[in-house]
Amino acid sequence: MARKFFGTDGVRGTANQYPMTAEVALRIGAAVGRYFRNDGTNRHRVVIGKDTRLSGYMFENALTAGLTSTGMNVFLLGPVPTPAVGLLTNSMRADLGVMISASHNPAEDNGIKFFGPDGFKLSDEAELEIERLIEDGVEPVQATNIGRARRIDDGRFRYIERIKSSLPRAVPLRGVKVVVDCANGAAHRAAPEALWELGAEVIPVGVNPNGLNINKDCGSTQPRLACETVVAHGADVGICLDGDADRVMIIDEKGNVADGDQIMGLLATRWADEGRLNCGVLVATVMSNLGLERHLKDKGLRLERTAVGDRYVVEAMRKGGYNLGGEQSGHIVMTDHATTGDGLMAGLQFLAAMVESGQLASDLVNTFETVPQMLKNVRYAKGQAPLDVNAVKSVIADSELALIGKGRLLIRKSGTEPLIRVMVECEDSALLKTVVDAVVDSITEAVST
Template sequence: MTRLFGTDGVRGLANQVLTAPLALKLGAAAAMVLTEKTGTGKRRPTAIIGRDPRVSGEMLAAAMAAGMASKGVDVLRVGVIPTPGLAFLTDDYGADIGVMISASHNPMPDNGIKFFSAGGRKLPDDVEDRIEAAMEGLDETGPTGTGIGRVIEESLDAQERYLAHLKDAINVDLTGIKVVVDCANGAASVVAPKAYAAAGAEVVPIFNQPNAFNINDGSGSTHMDKIQAAVVEHGADIGLAHDGDADRCLAVDAEGNIVDGDQIMAILATGMKEKSSLHENTLVATVMSNLGLKIAMRREGITIKETKVGDRYVLEELGRGDYSLGGEQSGHIVVPAHATTGDGTLSGLMLMARMAETGKSLKQLADVMTVLPQVLINVPVSNKTLILEDENVRTAIATAESELGDTGRVLLRPSGTEELFRVMVEASDSEVARKVAGRLAAVVAAV
């Protein structure tokens, strides 16, 4: 049986794979599992539900709230909010459960459900497995009368609380910095421009008019061409691109060059090391990070702890070592001192703060590392679990690794959210990386 939870919650085509009845059942099961230790009779367990602006979020949030209320959980619905804002509010309100309805960077027809435990932390695999198990044979009845949970709407205060938190986290004057921010017509559309302006930056927002149908449509961190052009057009110092739920941030320098998550981590890590705030001079990154990051951090005296792909695994390693900074090439940057998950708006503030502190341009700061050529091909597949078991694929990987030697590397892995297999090749020469990746992708596609 296929596991319901992927690397980032439950995700799929809304109203086909991810349906309202499924959300209702998932909400009821999660309420039972995540409130097991709540003191009986002392207080009612509580949950906070937020969403991004996509149309199916309204339906799924309602179903999730109904499922949780049916098991005696009081639910506060805070409307459209970034995922890191929902995580913060789960802790700030002292809730037992946080639920974010979002498919992040995925197209509008998709949606997803992410859970947070008390304190705003993502769930470990074993707790997700317990929720799945609880869905089997779930009793559709629950408490009656006063035992039924309440569902309350409260949106405005939630955003203001999150904005106040961001302001407190980064207390640097950004006056003189002009920033273009691509909000992906998503959850960042209100919060990110307000947060940057409150810090003193001159803000030019684009794709900040969500209408329930245009989230991630040709915009955001997966469509960087628009913000690259906008930064040059407006003569901005920096561009910041978020995804649909605003837990990612990618940047663009004044010349229109992309500054990815690896480069952002390199900039922040070296700055934190200078201030002696990088615990054990260690950065946590995933296996997808560019080899250039490893080379640069070694030169700067910073150790890299490597994890599987997924910000949840970065978070686990950060917690194990009490480290100060971690993230992914895709733009998930985690700073445990200020957030329990990746926070794109916080990353943008920290990046501009570094520019203000040093007086350097983003391009100058990004020069701390040289990005080695890296080719990533997403191959549509019918069954992700079969790929690495295929003998032809194994042979092709061995051949590629032998060909590259110490000058590059190969990484093949399944997507955690889509029916895709990701083929990544790094090499000192871009043409070599392209050829090797194309060859491997063809073998994967033939399985």
């Protein structure tokens, strides 16, 4: 069965445009309600969190209507990070967790992510079954079995305590000056509060959400503001989150940005030295830099690659019994502490490395030498299939031939946006640029005709 609603991370799109409409959200709520309330009782519960997008109110209400119409009891958390939903789904013994967020996307987009009762994201098989139920339509229960909905006021505080517990008690943050950029998103209160309670001197930015400014000129995908703030305030480090706080970029005291690969490289080697890295394996996606793989091999460790998407990283981790993984984009998954990527938790692990080693952030963010890598995106319209165009196929084939023994080319459709992502990795910078330009130009021409 072909997917109609679900992408690599739930359902996502422009708010008030199909499929991200209130009507579809109600149908989705009813479908997942039917899927999880499978014994007909009213003991089943679902927790719903959201980020700070204006459209979150609409989807929160629509999902609640769909879920309660099938007999599910709904607990509304309000604005909380995505990892908080995974945590609270499990700790509150809920059957389902729902996060309303489009992560790093602009404010006009929104999305719906799902967590099972164990706090992990749903499997492909579960999503396909829910798609079938969405197509079947709403199947309401009798009036006496309609579910209840109520707000939970302490969800953020539960999450903060869990975050704090992931930092070793012997690691004091007193005297550490930290800039935290919350992208005007879900962690705008939780992140500064957690860092302050742990003793850090906190300089918050991106903490004034208005429903329309999430990820705008701030956050992990646009870290310039955080970089400038770190330098201007003489901070020791910057922690730059995205809109739902499941991603992080680290900024050193000089204002340089370290991506997820560098963070994973640091944590993997430290954990291995401490005997904490299960099986000597780090799990990352095909997008991670070849330099990371070489670095791990030199340390006697192994990189296991997956398809793009943190859910696929987590699936590989669970299958292999590994406890550290993530993505170059900043999803860092530590299954000893969390069920999904947690930007703030990863930031705390970096702070622990700084404190325990006595090193500057700039000494820690350059764990390995990267192989030159270039990523460009080409936007396409609904219904277009530029990768099926013969001229594009020909250019891709020629490019792959040119890179044999010198680098690699990765082309894929984004699972969250209408984009073709073109990534080339090659130590020959001239060839790198030539290949990227050739492939991007061919796709651009295909989508413009």
